Amino acid sequence: MTGERVTRPLQAGLKLTIKLTRRKPRTIVVPEELLAMISEEVKKKVMDGAVNDNQRFKALVEELHWHKGVSVKKLSKRLSVPLTTLWGWMKRKINVKMRDRITAAQLASTKYAKRDFDGSGVEKLRMWYFAHTDGSVIRNYQQVEVKLGTPDPYLALLFKEVFGKYGYVGVAPRRNKKGYAWELWVYLPLKSYKWLLEKHIPAPIDNDTKLHNALSITIDAEGSICARNHEGRTTTNFKVVVYNEKAPVIEPLYGALKQRGYRVHLYTMPKGTVTNYGRSSNDYRYITVRAKADIKRLLENIELVLPQKRLKACLIKHALREVNKPVYWSSIELLYSEIEDVCKEMLEESKLIVKSLHEPWRALTEKRKRKEVSHTQYENERAQLRDKAWRALETLKTKYDERFKEFEKKIEAHFRAQRPL
Numbered sequence: 001m002t003g004e005r006v007t008r009p010l011q012a013g014l015k016l017t018i019k020l021t022r023r024k025p026r027t028i029v030v031p032e033e034l035l036a037m038i039s040e041e042v043k044k045k046v047m048d049g050a051v052n053d054n055q056r057f058k059a060l061v062e063e064l065h066w067h068k069g070v071s072v073k074k075l076s077k078r079l080s081v082p083l084t085t086l087w088g089w090m091k092r093k094i095n096v097k098m099r100d101r102i103t104a105a106q107l108a109s110t111k112y113a114k115r116d117f118d119g120s121g122v123e124k125l126r127m128w129y130f131a132h133t134d135g136s137v138i139r140n141y142q143q144v145e146v147k148l149g150t151p152d153p154y155l156a157l158l159f160k161e162v163f164g165k166y167g168y169v170g171v172a173p174r175r176n177k178k179g180y181a182w183e184l185w186v187y188l189p190l191k192s193y194k195w196l197l198e199k200h201i202p203a204p205i206d207n208d209t210k211l212h213n214a215l216s217i218t219i220d221a222e223g224s225i226c227a228r229n230h231e232g233r234t235t236t237n238f239k240v241v242v243y244n245e246k247a248p249v250i251e252p253l254y255g256a257l258k259q260r261g262y263r264v265h266l267y268t269m270p271k272g273t274v275t276n277y278g279r280s281s282n283d284y285r286y287i288t289v290r291a292k293a294d295i296k297r298l299l300e301n302i303e304l305v306l307p308q309k310r311l312k313a314c315l316i317k318h319a320l321r322e323v324n325k326p327v328y329w330s331s332i333e334l335l336y337s338e339i340e341d342v343c344k345e346m347l348e349e350s351k352l353i354v355k356s357l358h359e360p361w362r363a364l365t366e367k368r369k370r371k372e373v374s375h376t377q378y379e380n381e382r383a384q385l386r387d388k389a390w391r392a393l394e395t396l397k398t399k400y401d402e403r404f405k406e407f408e409k410k411i412e413a414h415f416r417a418q419r420p421l
Contacts, residue, residue, distance in 0.1 A: 020093040058094040116192040121203035134221035173358040180354035229329035250285040308343035
């Protein structure tokens with residue numbers, strides 16, 4: 001006896017008569033839940049009565065252990081075979097190697113197809129800047145894990161666009177201290193994506209295309225575009241700001257902008273400074289562009305995705321048609337406020353959707369903990385919830401795309417009425 005509790009299979013699906021020793025042959029009952037996990041190719045062999053039962057059993061165990069991530073302990077329970085017996089068969093009779101811990105962890109995070117990086121320096125910069133700004137990146141055994149938490153559907157879908165061509169991007173509704181948000185993740189092979197873990201940029205910013213792509217991702221993820229008027233004044237001040245606590249993220253952008261003649265300033269906000277988001281836990285670097293001519297030039301060259309920033313950029317570009325003339329706050333105040341209001345409305349609607357999806361997700365997790373659903377049922381239902389989350393994100397984006405297009409037309413009409421463009 002091994003001391004383990006052997007569970008009864010959920011539903012008998014296949015009987016195999018195994019003769020691996022001189023003793024009496026042993027009948028193994030393979031439950032339906034295990035058969036449902038294996039690939040169609042392996043399933044054909046396992047279900048083929050013309051094939052020797054020992055070979056069918058070997059194909060089943062090898063597929064489940066190496067390609068579906070089922071541990072030997074779980075296999076022994078589901079096949080009603082004592083752990084030491086199954087371990088001995090694998091090692092000495094059917095020649096199926098046991099996974100070590102690192103391989104097990106690696107296989108657990110390689111459920112989906114990945115591809116080695118074959119993109120350009122521009123793509124490297126986009127991925128690296130996303131991972132080191134609003135995202136997070138760590139090494140997870142032989143994988144590079146990149147994560148993002150955000151209530152913004154456009155930022156979530158941008159993450160999928162940037163990383164999805166190289167690996168499966170997962171999504172789940174999450175609740176944290178700040179409320180409800182989408183959580184996205186991707187696992188990439190360490191050998192080909194180790195550069196994502198490096199502290200310094202993976203490619204030099206040696207041309208305009210690289211600079212503009214790196215800036216677009218950085219401003220979308222962790223920058224701001226502002227228009228404000230000081231109290232008692234009628235004219236408007238503009239600025240574009242990019243923040244990050246890591247100097248290697250900010251300094252290459254600062255240097256590239258300087259080289260191209262932008263009047264840009266680099267500042268450090270000391271640890272402990274109180275901001276709108278609370279007290280900073282680290283030193284923060286940020287670069288600021290304030291000169292109107294440089295702001296106009298910058299906004300004309302970058303392509304932003306997040307609506308709040310894209311619409312503000314559109315408004316400011318139109319307002320700065322003639323950079324030498326003052327822009328009165330009264331001429332843009334209403335439009336600027338409307339942009340903030342509609343984007344706030346979108347974020348609130350997104351959070352409500354996350355909340356509605358979080359309840360069944362949490363309930364499913366609790367059911368699995370109480371063993372009320374099988375592993376296969378749990379994975380299938382979770383996949384359905386992920387599909388529902390992606391559909392919700394796409395639907396929300398489609399809904400607001402129309403509104404934002406109309407808003408861009410409204411901005412153009414507003415300035416056309418003042419003076420032909």
